[in-house]
Amino acid sequence: xxxxxxxxxxxxxIIAQTTLLEYLPLWLGRPDVVFVLVAFxxxxxxxxxxxLLVFALSWVLDVVAGIYxxxxxxxxxxxxxxxxxxxxxxxxxxxxxxxxxVGLSYFLSQIxxxxxxxxxxxxxxxxxxxxxxxQRTVLVVLSAIPLFILFNRLYEYIQKRRLRxxxxxxxxxxxx
Numbered sequence: 001x002x003x004x005x006x007x008x009x010x011x012x013x014i015i016a017q018t019t020l021l022e023y024l025p026l027w028l029g030r031p032d033v034v035f036v037l038v039a040f041x042x043x044x045x046x047x048x049x050x051x052l053l054v055f056a057l058s059w060v061l062d063v064v065a066g067i068y069x070x071x072x073x074x075x076x077x078x079x080x081x082x083x084x085x086x087x088x089x090x091x092x093x094x095x096x097x098x099x100x101x102v103g104l105s106y107f108l109s110q111i112x113x114x115x116x117x118x119x120x121x122x123x124x125x126x127x128x129x130x131x132x133x134x135q136r137t138v139l140v141v142l143s144a145i146p147l148f149i150l151f152n153r154l155y156e157y158i159q160k161r162r163l164r165x166x167x168x169x170x171x172x173x174x175x176x
Contacts, residue, residue: 002158003049009154010037010057018065029135031143032106034061038076039102039144040151042083043094054080068120075113079105098148103141107133 013033021030034057041050058076066072083105087097110133118125 001162002155003045003053005154005158006037006041006045006151007053007056009151010034010053011060013037014057014061014064018061029139031139032136033143033147034058035076035079035106035109035140036102036144036147037151038080039083039098039105040148042080043087043098044151044155047084050080050084051077071113071116071120074116075109078112079109082108099141099144102144103137106140107137110136 017030017033021033024030037057038054041053045053054076055073058073062069062072083101086101087094090097114125114128
């Protein structure tokens with residue numbers, strides 16, 4: 001139930017990112033809300049369901065809006081693995097490192113994405129822009145704060161609902 005719910009949330013975010021956020025002006029920037037969901041999945045889900053969910057969502061986004069098939073899933077899976085490895089059994093309180101690690105991983109994934117694109121498309125590659133990369137990173141960090149609150153509430157709601165379950169039935173007392 002949890003994986004299906006977050007898959008549906010991811011599909012809604014993909015639709016919003018590829019349609020609604022495209023209308024924002026370029027100077028304002030467009031946050032990558034699917035990457036924020038990937039980071040949340042890395043923090044909350046186990047390895048196997050998390051990898052399957054991240055791959056499915058990043059593959060859908062890559063099919064919808066990708067230039068080279070497989071590049072966005074590769075970046076998302078690497079970010080998921082890095083975040084999951086860094087935060088697995090961490091003694092530091094979650095709220096201390098979650099948002100900064102989202103920003104750092106997004107910044108590093110932009111560099112990796114640019115590097116791979118420079119190998120695949122050296123002719124069509126735009127110039128690297130440090131201010132642009134930092135602006136996109138700040139937008140992702142700022143959008144991660146409310147999205148993490150929303151995702152966390154949904155996660156806790158589904159967990160509580162699943163734990164509650166159905167109350168046991170009482171047997172009717174019949175006379176024998």
